[in-house]
Amino acid sequence: xxxxxxxxxxxxxxxxxxxxxxxxxxxxxxxxxxxxxxxxxxxxxxxxxxxxxxxxxxxxxxxxxxxxxxxxxxxxxxxxxxxxxxxxxxxxxxxxxxxxxxxxxxxxxxxxxxxxxxxxxxxxxxxxxxxxxxxxxxxxxxxxxxxxxxxxxxxxxxxxxxxxxxxxxxxxxxxxxxxxxxxxxxxxxxxxxxxxxxxxxxxxxxxxxxxxxxxxxxxxxxxxxxxxxxxxxxxxxxxxxxxxxxxxxxxxxxxxxxxxxxxxxxxxxxxxxxxxxxxxxxxxxxxxxxxxxxxxxxxxxxxxxxxxxxxxxxxxxxxxxxxxxxxxxxxxxxxxxxxxxxxxxxxxxxxxxxxxxxxxxxxxxxxxxxxxxxxxx
Amino acid sequence: xxxxxxxxxxxxxxxxxxxxxxxxxxxxxxxxxxxxxxxxxxxxxxxxxxxxxxxxxxxxxxxxxxxxxxxxxxxxxxxxxxxxxxxxxxxxxxxxxxxxxxxxxxxxxxxxxxxxxxxxxxxxxxxxxxxxxxxxxxxx
Numbered sequence: 001x002x003x004x005x006x007x008x009x010x011x012x013x014x015x016x017x018x019x020x021x022x023x024x025x026x027x028x029x030x031x032x033x034x035x036x037x038x039x040x041x042x043x044x045x046x047x048x049x050x051x052x053x054x055x056x057x058x059x060x061x062x063x064x065x066x067x068x069x070x071x072x073x074x075x076x077x078x079x080x081x082x083x084x085x086x087x088x089x090x091x092x093x094x095x096x097x098x099x100x101x102x103x104x105x106x107x108x109x110x111x112x113x114x115x116x117x118x119x120x121x122x123x124x125x126x127x128x129x130x131x132x133x134x135x136x137x138x139x140x141x142x143x144x145x146x147x148x149x150x151x152x153x154x155x156x157x158x159x160x161x162x163x164x165x166x167x168x169x170x171x172x173x174x175x176x177x178x179x180x181x182x183x184x185x186x187x188x189x190x191x192x193x194x195x196x197x198x199x200x201x202x203x204x205x206x207x208x209x210x211x212x213x214x215x216x217x218x219x220x221x222x223x224x225x226x227x228x229x230x231x232x233x234x235x236x237x238x239x240x241x242x243x244x245x246x247x248x249x250x251x252x253x254x255x256x257x258x259x260x261x262x263x264x265x266x267x268x269x270x271x272x273x274x275x276x277x278x279x280x281x282x283x284x285x286x287x288x289x290x291x292x293x294x295x296x297x298x299x300x301x302x303x304x305x306x307x308x309x310x311x312x313x314x315x316x317x318x319x320x321x322x323x324x325x326x327x328x329x330x331x332x333x334x335x336x337x338x339x340x341x342x343x344x345x346x347x348x349x350x351x352x353x354x355x356x357x358x359x360x361x362x363x364x365x366x367x368x369x370x371x372x373x374x375x376x377x
Numbered sequence: 378x379x380x381x382x383x384x385x386x387x388x389x390x391x392x393x394x395x396x397x398x399x400x401x402x403x404x405x406x407x408x409x410x411x412x413x414x415x416x417x418x419x420x421x422x423x424x425x426x427x428x429x430x431x432x433x434x435x436x437x438x439x440x441x442x443x444x445x446x447x448x449x450x451x452x453x454x455x456x457x458x459x460x461x462x463x464x465x466x467x468x469x470x471x472x473x474x475x476x477x478x479x480x481x482x483x484x485x486x487x488x489x490x491x492x493x494x495x496x497x498x499x500x501x502x503x504x505x506x507x508x509x510x511x512x513x514x515x516x517x
Contacts, residue, residue, distance in 0.1 A: 124417045125474060127388040132498060132509045133454025134447070134462045134476040142445035143464060150443070150487045194462075195446035240423035242413060 004263070006093040007220035007227035008375065009103075009213040010039025011338035015175045016208035016326045018114070024056060027209035028064035028109050031334070035105065035211035036068075040223045043069035046213075047101045050076050050092055052084035052108040053330035064107055079330070080235075081366025082279060084108060085210060086333030090235055090371055092214040102219040106212045108335075110328035112205035138202055141280035142194035148286060149196070151297065156196045158300030160187045163201040163281035163323050165309055170320020172350040175335075177206045177326030201281040206326025210334025228341050228360075232264030232374035253290040253363060256372040260361075261292070264374040268292040271374075272357030273343045274314060275336035277365040278321040284308065287363055288316070291372075310353055318343060318351045333364045333371070344377035387498050387509040391417055393434070394508045395495055402434040403493065403510060405471060414469035437493040438515065439467040446482055455498040455509075461485050465512050478511040490515045 012034025014027045028051075036043055046069075051061025061077040078088040085108025092104035129135035148154045164184050170176035182190075182200050190200040220227045236252035261267055268291065276287045285299035293314050294302040302308070308316035319325060319339040322332060340360040342348040362373040384394040395401035406418040410427035416435060421428055444463035450456050461477035463485070477485065478494055491512035499507045 125391060128391055128509060129474065130451065131387050131454070132476065133450035133456040134460070135474065136447050136450050139445050139447060139462055142447075143443040143462070146445060146487070147443035192446075192448040194448065197445075242424050 004097070004231070005217050006096050006230045007215045007217050008230055008337060008341055009041060009215040009220055009223055009227050010035045010037070011213075011334070011341045012036075012038055012211040013175055013331075013335050013338045014209045016177050016206040016328060016331075016335070018177060018204060018206055018326065020207045022207065024060065024109060024111055025064060025067045027207065028107055029067045031109070031209035031211040031331075032064070032068045032105060032107050035213050039213035039215070041103060041213055041215075043105075044071055046071070046073060046103055046105045048074050048092065048095070048104045050078050050088035050104065050106045052078045052088040052106065052333065053110055054079055054081060054084060055110060055112070055329065060109070061107070064109060065105075068105075080369035080371075082277065082327065082329050082332055083364040083366040083369045083371050084330045084333065085212070086337065086362065086364040086371040086373065087235055087369065089212050089214055089333065089337065090233055090373070093230055093233060096214060096216050102216045104214045106214060106334070107209065108211070108328075108331035108333055109209040110330040111207045112328055114205065136194055138194040138197045138280050141282055142197045144286065145196055145282035148282070148300075152300065154285060154300035156188065157184065158285060158304050159196060159201055159282040160184050160198075162278065162284040162303050162308070163187045165303070166278060166281060166317055166321045166323035167200070169310060169318050169351060170324020173319045173325065176320045176324045177204050178320070178324045197280050197282065201323065203279050203322035203325075203327040206328050208326070208328035208331045208335070210331040210338060212334050212337050226377065228344050229376050230373060231376045232260040232262075232266070233372065234259040234263070235369070235371045237370070238368040251290070251365070251368065252370050253287060253365065253372070256370055257291045257363075260372045260374050264376070266359060266374060266376075270359050271314060271361045272355070272359050273318060273340060273353045274316045274361045274363070275340055276316060276321070276363040278317060278323050279327060281323050284316060284321070291361065291363060310351060315353045318348065318353060329366070336362050336364055337373075340375055344375060383505045384495075384508045385501060385505045387507050392510050400437075401493070401495055401510075402437060403473060405433050405435040405469065406430040407433045414471050416467075416471045416473050435469055435471065435473075436467045439465040439473070439491060439512065441477070441485070441487055441489045441491060442466045442472060443487060444477065444485055446485070463512070465491055476509070476511040477513065479513040484514075
């Protein structure tokens with residue numbers, strides 16, 4: 001790679017919400033324009049586009065970009081389930097780092113149906129899972145949560161605490177779906193979906209769009225004196241691990257985090273604010289461990305003691321995360337990047353992490369596809 | 378002119394449904410080069426990348442390594458919440474995601490020993506019985 005650092009020049013997001021009644025092109029247009037204005041970049045300066053989405057029709061990316069302008073740039077649709085938008089940003093970053101382009105716009109967009117994500121696939125045992133109905137979407141997290149409780153003594157209260165914090169942060173975020181504070185009791189007593197996960201520990205399906213302007217560090221100087229820099233990143237998918245007890249596919253978070261710390265020359269102690277993938281609130285517990293913020297198995301008490309609060313040792317999901325913001329699959333990564341950008345700029349308003357945060361870490365994951373990114377300002 | 382009604386799998390390639398006198402089993406792959414087993418079947422060994430894999434019948438008994446009690450599911454599917462879904466580890470060291478049948482919700486726990494069984498999920502347009510697998514607690 002000719003450059004190790006790439007700039008995030010601008011971010012934009014629409015309000016996330018259930019059935020907003022707004023069209024796909026309308027919200028793509030809004031998020032795209034916001035990011036361009038935030039970056040101070042004219043659409044005519046954008047050299048390539050990526051459009052992340054999961055459930056939208058073929059060609060959605062071309063249509064969304066055409067709403068913003070028709071300059072003839074290449075546009076590519078990106079799908080990595082819930083991690084699509086951040087992967088789009090990394091594809092742009094990798095091409096910019098390689099010197100192929102200077103400025104890219106990445107749009108993430110989704111309009112979601114009500115109810116659980118109908119993740120029907122025809123591969124492996126997926127047809128068995130979904131034709132029989134034995135695997136509702138929270139099931140994967142629920143089984144991981146049960147295993148965590150069994151191995152490490154983690155309690156349902158710990159999962160509820162992560163959700164309580166997420167909803168409290170989200171109540172300060174005008175773009176969040178819920179924007180509502182819930183007590184521990186309300187969360188634990190809300191409808192059980194897949195034991196131990198209750199309704200208020202789940203991210204709601206939401207419509208929404210996000211956009212990110214990615215730029216070479218050199219070109220970024222034309223637009224700003226202080227861009228947020230992407231100083232380390234890694235993408236991956238599950239890896240097969242043959243172990244003594246059982247052979248299974250391991251999530252790549254730990255391995256990717258190691259690569260990112262190495263590339264950026266930074267360590268967990270250097271990180272001031274984090275966005276991580278909490279499609280269901282128990283995810284915060286083990287992702288904290290996998291990213292190296294606490295020892296394996298200590299995630300529950302770590303969250304319970306308030307370490308991940310705004311103002312805590314390592315603030316996590318200051319905007320409410322997936323749990324409060326809601327989850328427009330293809331757009332979520334861009335929401336995470338936007339929040340970290342505002343935090344590092346010091347413009348996060350009532351959600352602002354005190355003490356001028358300078359280093360931010362992002363973790364976005366979907367059906368095994370995972371992206372980890374380190375930002376610095 | 379009545380045809381004999383058969384048991385047909387909800388999805389071809391995952392398991393052999395029970396037949397007259399045969400109790401049915403889960404399909405797995407065994408890598409002939411390194412000996413590792415897989416479920417569902419694979420074309421290439423994930424451990425050593427050999428393409429020399431054979432189809433095998435997996436063990437009918439295993440134990441629950443983790444589980445959830447689902448209180449909801451997708452509309453139009455044959456399960457009725459609440460039900461237990463678990464990862465079952467077999468002696469071949471493969472983990473199978475499965476419905477757990479015939480268990481009281483407050484009795485399920487990690488380590489519970491279970492055995493393979495089959496359940497009717499519906500009928501196809503020829504009137505055949507469509508079946509899927511499950512595991513149930515071992516009768517001791």
